[in-house]
Amino acid sequence: MRSILVAGAVAMLGTLLGTRYAIRFLVKQGYGQFIRDDGPTTHHTKRGTPTMGGTVIILSVLLGYAAAHLITLSPVTASGMLLIGLFASLGVVGLLDDWMKISHARSLGLHSYAKLGLQTLIAAGFGILVFQFPNERGVTPASAFVSFLRDLQWLQLPIWLAVIWIVLIISSWSNAANLTDGLDGLCAGAAAMVFAAYAIINIWQYNQSCAQLSAGPTCYDVRDPLDLAVVSIALAGACFGFLWWNASPAKIFMGDTGSLAIGGALAGLSIMTRTELLMLLIGGLFLIITMSVVLQVGWFKLSGGKRLFKMAPLQHHFELMGWREVTITIRFWILSGLFVAFGLGTFYAEWVIGS
Secondary structure, eight states, X not given: OHHHXXXXXXXXXXXXXXXXXXXXXXXXXXXXXXXXXXXXXXXXXXXXXXXXXXXXHHHHHHHHHHHHHHHHOOOOOHHHHHHHHHHHHHHHHHHHHHHHHHHTTSSOOSOHHHHHHHHHHHHHHHHHHTTSOOOTTOOOSSOSEEESSSEEEEEEOOHHHHHHHHHHHHHHHHHHHHHHTTSTTHHHHHHHHHHHHHHHHHHHHHHTBTTSTTOOTTOBOOSOHHHHHHHHHHHHHHXXXXXXXXXXXXXXXXXXXXXXXXXHHHHHHHHHTTOTTTHHHHTHHHHHHXXXXXXXXXXXXXXXXXXXXXXXXXXXHHHHTTOOHHHHHHHHHHHHHHHHHHHHHHHHHHHHHHO
């Protein structure tokens, strides 16, 4: 368990201290955010704020994960490395997007098809690899079953369809985090709660693992729950430390570099912990923000130009209603906390009832 504490502490210190120097460097280079003209007018004052802060989050997570294994001499695992790889790879896609915005001096980066294509390519590679690397019990990092609180034994997919399912999950959650990153501190704060929840889930799965000699009927067949907990807490710590600089008024934005990476990590955790559908509860805030965009676009097309919300994603609707940005962020954090608590309660209740 020492590795979990080390990973969280090092990752948090990484963003808490490292972001300060990143801000200086980005300001010196003139790498500032460009603001959409069709967004809330109050955001125009944020023009020029340093972006690509997600690079610090990614580097801090990598540092936290490495430090945890070096200090405690615990071995790295296939699940941990695959999750780290997915997280960092999607961060690179976001970095390309952010860099194009800066270099072209406009608020649009990669073409949507190119962005989605790169996400799909990375997700497909991940989807193939998670069915490799069986341990001594034959358990791979992911399974071909659709899962809620654990694998649903009556819903097994062919491997090719399971890979497509994984691609859809990763694309959905990476874009959901991207849409949530619209107000100072909103995405980082909500993500920190969800990652902390997954650290708890991973620790519980480790303590109740089917690999234990005393495993009961409700044990969890997850390949590397302890190492997934290390990554989860590193992610939570990095997001928490980043909040020091990203809270309103933000000194730096995570950019697509951070949001795509965070969304990919959320998806990867849900897949490898066999809690894909439970993520809809734990990450409920990300879900409702994404659905606000889906509903807005759908209703606009069906009604011939009418809108359900003043603006989507949902946080901008409340901005145009006159709510202060910090008020929206805090209230959305509260919603996120409630979703996390409900998800964790559901996860624990299933184990208690099954026992």
